[in-house]
Amino acid sequence: MNTFGLLINGKEIEASAGAHFASYDPATGEVVGQFARARAADVMAAVSSARAAYEDVWRDVSATERGRLLQEVARRIRSQAERLAIDEARDCGKVLSQARNDVAVAVRYFEFFGSVATALHGEQIPVGPDVIDFTVREPYGVCAQINAWNFPLNMAARSLAAALAAGNTVVLKTPELAPYNTAVLGRIVTEAGLPPGVVNIVHGYGGEAGAALSGHPDVDLVTFTGSIETGRTVAASAAANITPCVLELGGKSPTVVFPDADLDEVAGRLARGFVEANGQSCDLPSLAVVHTDVHDEFVDRLVRRVEKFTVGPAGEDPDVGALISEAQRARVEGYLTAAVEQGARVVAGGGRPSRADLGSGWYVEPTVLVDVTPGMTVASEEIFGPVLCVVKFATEDEAVAIANGTAYGLAAFVWTRDLGRGVRLTRRIQAGQVYLNCFTSGDSVMIPFGGFKSSGYGREKGFEALRTYTQVKNICIFAR
Structure with a gap:
């Protein structure tokens, strides 16, 4: 077990109040690490460090x-x-193969943004023969980043690499439920030679460290990933200082399956997709919208795969690991109970695994619900667990209405061999990313990521992130 201080001005230090908190292995409940607990005074010191590093060096x-x-x-x-x-698997319960992929993606973020840092530029505007007018893109200055616990290293790398490439300094608050690898990343960037104060990392609770950071008057940009409710609070706090935000606030990502799709392929990929990160991912396919003509056949193919999934500790590299906390498991189980009460039917999973040695972990079996209708709670709210809800549709218009019938608009997936129909749906579905006949682009680092509607605003990842972390200045010169 390691103990981590706050990274401020290039050094790890104790929190001003001397307090700590622990993170726990979701599979066993064992302590993974101890972390200095930042409060407002510590956040102020971190922001001051970032400001000085930006003005004097970076x-x-x-x-x-x-x-x-x-x-x-x-x-x-x-x-x-x-x-x-x-360490990622132990800290957030993610199965080992997925944790390995997350580390590889974290590498790609630093590689990608390291390679495009010199490609960011403005443009010349042809106002007239006696005028030279052009734009430049300048960093905001000090960026506050408040990240979620489901992809801790991956998400920290995503935001941190883009902000640094654009020329900003950063104060990053680690997710309180899974802070370990973000703390390790702080040590890595320090050892890599970044000047002191360019990256500052604080650990703590949202109501203390997070609130102090999002409401700090010397922060120039706030990025936040988390729930809608907390996102509203963060945005309101930042708005008091007229500080812009980038918000990623979850999703209920639909997968629309038409009769002409390759049902076997879609069932296999969907089964794997909805249990990614143990179902704790905002853009995974959690709502299957299946044409009535193939509904029963498709569900049968899907269930046969899900029933073969293994559940266990992340280190065993099963198909599904433990949820992040006991409270999160209770939340998921509450959704399942309500779904059955409202008329949904469980055709796979639905409970806790039967293995006796898993009793100390926070597990829920991968679950498939059918007879779900658009008005049910599970069809519209983000469950954040390994649960797939299946809804029937009969017409293209009905499929679009179901896909757009939630408050969210993060990602969507459409499966059909009819290219014209597929393209129509990519235009009609309200989501920040729409995938036709695939569940991934192959290199997610390069594509912009963000939501419509209550899923938030602003974009991370890809070249768009460099625009996110810069602001435009126009310069006009009279050439006389």
Whole structure:
């Protein structure tokens, strides 16, 4: 077990109040690490450190040098990838193979943003023969980043690499339920040679450290990933200082399956997709919208796969691991109980695994619900567990209405061999990412990520993230 201090101005220090909190292995309930618990005074020190580093050092570092440093971070993450994957699995319950992939993606973020740091530029505007008018993109300055616990290392790398590539300094609050690898990442970036204060990391609770960070008057941009309710609070706190935000607030991502789709392929990929991160991912396919003509056949293919899934500790690399906390398991079980009461039917899973040695972990079996109708709670709210809800549709218009019938708009998936129909749906579905005949692009680092509606606003990932972390300045020169 390791103990981590707050990373402020290049050094790990104790919290001002001397308090700590622990993180726990979801599979066993055992303590994984101890973390200094930041309060408002510590957040103020971290922001001051980031401000000084930005004004005195970082904004004058060339894009070429920033890119080189990010590439060095990538190299160092890769050199300890297996250790990071094992720690990620213990800290947030993610199965080992997925944790390994998350570490690989974290490497890609630093590689990608390190490679494109020099590609960000403005444009010349042809106002007239005596005027030189052009835009430049400048960093905001100090960025506050408040990340979620379901992809801790991956998400920290995503936001951190983009902000640094664009020329900002950062204060990052680790997720209180899974802070371990973000704390390790702080040590990695320090060892990679980033100047002191460019990256500052604080640990603590949302109502203390998170609130102090989002409401700090010297923060220039806030990024937050989490629930709608907390997102509203963060945005309101930032708005008091006219501080812009980037918010990613969850999803209820539909998968629309038409009769002409390859049902076997879709069933196999969907089965794997809805249990990614043990069902604790905002953009996974959690709502299956299946044409009535193939509904029963499709469900049968799906259930046969789900019933073969293994459940166990992350280190065993099963198909499904433990949920992040006992409270999260209770939340998921509450949704399942309400669904059955409202008329849904469980055709796979629905309870806790029967293995006697799993009693100390926070497990829920991968579950498939049918006879779900759009008005049910489970069809519209984000469950955040390994639960797939199946809804029938008869017409294209009905499929679109169901897909758009939630408050969310993060991701959607459409499966049909009719390319014209597929393209129509990609235009009509209200989501930040729509995938036709696939569940992934192959390199998610390169594509912009963010939501419509209550899923939030702003974009992370890809080149769009560099625009997210910069603001436009227009410069006009009269050439006389």
